[in-house]
Amino acid sequence: MKLAARLVTAALVAGSAAIGFVPVAHADSTTNLTPATSAWYQPNPTCPLPTGCLTGDSVPAPLPVDVPLSPYPAGTLHVGYTGAAANGSSQGQETARAYLGFPVSSVDGSVTAAALDVPLDTTQADGSLAPETSHIQACLVSATITSTEGSISTPPMVSCDAHAVVKYVATPSPHLHADLAPLLAGLLTTNGIALLPDASSVTSADAWQAVFSTPGRTDAAKTDPPVLKLTVVPSDVVSEPEVPVDVPTDVAVPPVSQPVVPGSVANIPDVTAPTVDVPAVQAPTVQQPQAAVTEPKTITVGYAYPIVWLLPLVFLIVVPLAVRALTTDLTPTDTP
Amino acid sequence: MSRPAWTRDPATPSLALFAGVVLTGFVAIGLGWRVAARTLLVAAQVPALVSGALGGLVLVTLGAGLASVQSSRRLAATERAETELLLDEAHALVQAFKARQS
Numbered sequence: 300m301k302l303a304a305r306l307v308t309a310a311l312v313a314g315s316a317a318i319g320f321v322p323v324a325h326a327d328s329t330t331n332l333t334p335a336t337s338a339w340y341q342p343n344p345t346c347p348l349p350t351g352c353l354t355g356d357s358v359p360a361p362l363p364v365d366v367p368l369s370p371y372p373a374g375t376l377h378v379g380y381t382g383a384a385a386n387g388s389s390q391g392q393e394t395a396r397a398y399l400g401f402p403v404s405s406v407d408g409s410v411t412a413a414a415l416d417v418p419l420d421t422t423q424a425d426g427s428l429a430p431e432t433s434h435i436q437a438c439l440v441s442a443t444i445t446s447t448e449g450s451i452s453t454p455p456m457v458s459c460d461a462h463a464v465v466k467y468v469a470t471p472s473p474h475l476h477a478d479l480a481p482l483l484a485g486l487l488t489t490n491g492i493a494l495l496p497d498a499s500s501v502t503s504a505d506a507w508q509a510v511f512s513t514p515g516r517t518d519a520a521k522t523d524p525p526v527l528k529l530t531v532v533p534s535d536v537v538s539e540p541e542v543p544v545d546v547p548t549d550v551a552v553p554p555v556s557q558p559v560v561p562g563s564v565a566n567i568p569d570v571t572a573p574t575v576d577v578p579a580v581q582a583p584t585v586q587q588p589q590a591a592v593t594e595p596k597t598i599t600v601g602y603a604y605p606i607v608w609l610l611p612l613v614f615l616i617v618v619p620l621a622v623r624a625l626t627t628d629l630t631p632t633d634t635p
Numbered sequence: 636m637s638r639p640a641w642t643r644d645p646a647t648p649s650l651a652l653f654a655g656v657v658l659t660g661f662v663a664i665g666l667g668w669r670v671a672a673r674t675l676l677v678a679a680q681v682p683a684l685v686s687g688a689l690g691g692l693v694l695v696t697l698g699a700g701l702a703s704v705q706s707s708r709r710l711a712a713t714e715r716a717e718t719e720l721l722l723d724e725a726h727a728l729v730q731a732f733k734a735r736q737s
Binding site: 328407408533617620621624625627628629630631632 | 643644645646648649652653656674676678679701704705708709712713715716
């Protein structure tokens with residue numbers, strides 16, 4: 300009988316101690332974001348000319364508008380590359396790059412995982428060309444993204460020192476997928492994500508173009524917009540916001556990240572443009588700004604309060620003490 | 636230098652232990668409130684309330700209950716000891732009365 304009582308007591312003690320190994324509530328949440336702004340750019344077609352690149356300040360008067368040059372349906376975004384000509388007359392070059400501005404400022408906490416899914420529009424009439432052979436990389440954007448389609452203006456600066464490989468996935472529907480783990484450090488402080496040809500992977504035989512939709516696309520060929528999936532953990536609930544609420548997030552962007560060219564078409568609102576005759580003049584010299592360095596960010600993962608791992612020891616001490624206390628003879632030794 | 640009488644009471648250590656459990660419960664409730672009040676993020680408030688408030692409430696209830704049980708046991712033990720003492724006194728009185736009659 301006494302042995303049975305001891306076994307029951309040992310089982311209770313072990314069970315109580317095991318309670319300490321139950322993980323403390325640790326709230327992981329998944330946040331899906333769609334682009335608030337989106338844009339795609341193509342190379343300036345005047346650059347190969349003997350006169351050099353023609354920009355806004357190379358004409359006598361500034362262009363009144365940002366000339367839309369997209370030959371594709373409205374609401375489409377493009378990333379493309381064309382290889383060198385067979386006769387070697389031209390080198391391979393990027394034909395389009397896309398920018399996606401996500402409202403990451405609304406995310407409160409630390410991002411432990413992130414992925415980008417981009418459903419593809421594979422209609423050839425929309426510009427799609429062998430997207431399964433694409434070699435695309437995702438980079439952080441350090442400059443403000445302005446919505447535009449097919450602009451030949453200088454695109455916003457990107458920082459590809461850390462980049463994620465974007466892969467083509469055929470099933471269940473064609474889409475691009477990227478694990479953004481290499482970009483986690485700067486994901487919450489960036490202005491967006493740029494999708495552009497991966498110069499380290501493209502070959503001279505490449506000729507492809509991936510097409511996808513903006514959230515605002517309305518035609519029949521519309522596909523779902525790109526989705527940024529974030530796994531967010533409140534890094535430390537006692538931490539203060541990293542950026543004061545009344546301070547615009549743009550202050551973190553170095554001033555060199557946004558090239559400011561007087562009269563540049565990049566600074567003009569994007570509206571429907573009239574035909575503009577542009578006289579050929581000497582190409583201006585535009586100094587390329589240096590790539591902005593994204594501020595590193597420490598991400599805390601694991602238990603918010605690791606001291607919970609001492610709970611089993613506490614149970615191992617307190618429970619036997621309680622059991623012993625409740626079975627001890629409490630007769631006073633000095634009863635009057 | 637002799638120890639105070641209350642420290643020689645066999646119930647004192649256990650009552651101190653249970654009082655510590657109750658105190659820990661109040662501290663857990665306070666920490667849960669502190670964490671939950673410093674953020675507007677519900678996903679952070681829920682774990683704080685579960686681990687802090689509910690856990691603290693359990694500790695307070697458990698500690699108070701065990702302390703109550705222990706106090707009852709101590710009172711019963713004291714009553715039993717006093718009853719035995721009374722019986723001893725009565726027995727001694729009977730023995731003295733018998734000796735006086737003989």
